[in-house]
Amino acid sequence: MLKKIIKAFKNPRLVILYFMGFGIFKLIPDALFLKNKYQLIIGKKLDLKNPISYNEKLQWLKLYDRKPMYTKLVDKYEVRKYISETIGKEYLIPLLGVYDNFDEIDFNSLPNEFVLKPNHTSGNVYICKDKTKIDYVSLKKEVNSWLKRRYYWVHREWPYKNIKPKIICEKYMVDESDKELKDYKFMCFNGKVKCSFVGLNRNASTGLQVDFYDLEWNLMPFERHYPNSGNKIEKPKNYDKMVYLAEVLSKDITFLRVDFYEVNGQLYFGELTFYPGSGFEEFTPESYDELLGSWIKLSKNN
Structure with a gap:
């Protein structure tokens, strides 16, 4: 803990980012708050009038796509009812x-x-x-x-x-065939899965590694904040079913990440996420921030 504190004070930007969630910072309007935080983390100005990148569009969605049902979808207890009614209670842990x-x-x-x-x-x-x-x-x-x-x-x-x-x-939940339970995360753009990713080695000394896959289960050549593992894993048995269910759950939603687990051949729902990394995770190469951004079609009706 002491090392983290020392590191933070050596970097004033980290101190500012920490305190932005407390006290007087709560008086700052959402748009201004996000513009400042985006500048501090991403190192660029946030363009809310003409958002282009994936990260920019997530910030835009925070501000201008606020449907009451979203509160129930991110509530890890209330969402169970939505899952049960939409795809079936058999997918609930x-x-x-x-x-x-x-x-x-x-x-x-x-x-x-x-x-x-x-x-x-x-x-x-x-x-x-x-x-x-x-x-x-x-x-x-x-x-x-x-x-x-x-x-x-x-x-x-x-x-x-x-x-x-x-x-x-x-x-x-424990998968008998693997030591680590894999979390498959499907990126749904306007109700259609375009890619997915898997987090590996979360508890290893090397830290979390993230690999992105296209719809044909080919590794995609970019990183988002976390390094790639460099190893292509076996395609999950229920992959096609995951894609189908993810699109059912994300229907009529501009962007949504849908998570599933595959445990002993059985499919289980994980969670729904509207803003992965809260839209503050950098891409390498940066061009993929714009590519994924082009897949999000914003509506002026929001």
Whole structure:
């Protein structure tokens, strides 16, 4: 932690970015906030009048595509109803419980392995593989920090603004054929899948690696923030079904990322994301930022 603090103060830009989600910065209108944050992270001016790149268009969508249903789609608890009604409850990871606070969780009734996560943020998760090793004091502190977090203020992702915070507990999923559960993420542009990506080695010392694939499951020659693994993995058995379901779920939505897991041959829904990387992740080569941007057709009716 101390090393991170020292590193931050050596780079004033990191300090500014951290504090932009708190205090007086909340008074800044969304458009001005996003323009400043985009300049700090991407190093370019954000053009909201004529957005061209993928990252620019995600910022535009944050501001001008605000349908009430989006709040339910990013709520990790409420979205389960949408999934059940749209493609079927058989694609849902079994739910073990939903709670308003930590003290409501009855750990005695939970299995030895489970997953806890908040319904209203991104990136927060607690994976329990052995209940006897839980540090309950530390876990309570972590869960309470989740409940206090207001993710909207971090990147001004509007759908998160009015979610009522809850903690959900799901079954811990394990694929018998692989040590690491793969998360297949489908990029849907105006209701059509154009490409997908897979995150690998998330817990390795080398850090997360991300590979993009075209519709024919060929590796695409670019990186977005994270390095490529350099290894083409086997095409998932349910790939065609994933593409079909992703397009069903993203129908009539300008841009949406739909995530699936393949566990022991069975397909499970992961989550829906409107702004991957919140539109602040650089492309290498940069030309792919514009290529993916050209696939997003913005509507003036938003």
